Amino acid sequence: EDQVTQSPEALRLQEGESSSLNCSYTVSGLRGLFWYRQDPGKGPEFLFTLYSAGEEKEKERLKATLTKKESFLHITAPKPEDSATYLCAVQGYNFNKFYFGSGTKLNVKP
Amino acid sequence: EPEVTQTPSHQVTQMGQEVILRCVPISNHLYFYWYRQILGQKVEFLVSFYNNEISEKSEIFDDQFSVERPDGSNFTLKIRSTKLEDSAMYFCASSGQGSQPQHFGDGTRLSIL
Numbered sequence: 001e002d003q004v005t006q007s008p009e010a011l012r013l014q015e016g017e018s019s020s021l022n023c024s025y026t027v028s029g030l031r032g033l034f035w036y037r038q039d040p041g042k043g044p045e046f047l048f049t050l051y052s053a054g055e056e057k058e059k060e061r062l063k064a065t066l067t068k069k070e071s072f073l074h075i076t077a078p079k080p081e082d083s084a085t086y087l088c089a090v091q092g093y094n095f096n097k098f099y100f101g102s103g104t105k106l107n108v109k110p
Numbered sequence: 111e112p113e114v115t116q117t118p119s120h121q122v123t124q125m126g127q128e129v130i131l132r133c134v135p136i137s138n139h140l141y142f143y144w145y146r147q148i149l150g151q152k153v154e155f156l157v158s159f160y161n162n163e164i165s166e167k168s169e170i171f172d173d174q175f176s177v178e179r180p181d182g183s184n185f186t187l188k189i190r191s192t193k194l195e196d197s198a199m200y201f202c203a204s205s206g207q208g209s210q211p212q213h214f215g216d217g218t219r220l221s222i223l
Contacts, residue, residue: 087153
């Protein structure tokens with residue numbers, strides 16, 4: 001069965017303290033792994049797509065990487081405005097649906 | 111930047127009543143989706159829609175649920191006879207092609223009394 005597990009569930013950082021979020025997955029024939037940011041009361045906001053192992057994508061303080069079993073979202077020198085829940089989703093052979101993880105709730109203190 | 115819009119933002123309905131949630135996907139997108147998120151839980155897939163028909167549905171999407179694209183812009187989710195456990199945030203999403211990222215609306219919070 002296709003599954004996505006994210007860790008940690010919650011992460012508290014001081015402003016400027018870099019860290020990484022993990023997304024482990026099992027899926028039949030990965031078509032894509034997607035990272036989203038979700039603010040309270042809002043829909044998921046698209047950040048990155050990764051399609052194959054070894055691929056990396058960057059945007060401002062965020063960098064996403066992908067291996068055959070997991071993806072990492074690295075946050076470098078985070079700011080309070082980076083506080084949100086970060087969701088990982090995978091798409092397998094059946095591209096009609098995404099499987100979401102439970103998310104990592106990031107809180108960055110000034 | 112084009113976005114997915116959903117209405118209403120909050121819907122309160124009595125148990126057993128019918129409810130219709132509305133979505134306007136991004137205009138040149140071809141694939142449409144509904145997801146739900148119960149408070150504190152993960153985002154769950156409900157249904158995908160392409161070429162005017164359902165392409166995939168989850169076990170959650172039973173006979174009480176239906177989707178429709180009544181015109182060239184709207185995409186709706188109908189729940190025929192709501193239950194307390196239908197209370198959740200419902201998100202609409204669209205994508206240009208099947209393997210492209212899905213873009214989400216801000217959701218409709220459905221509260222069943």
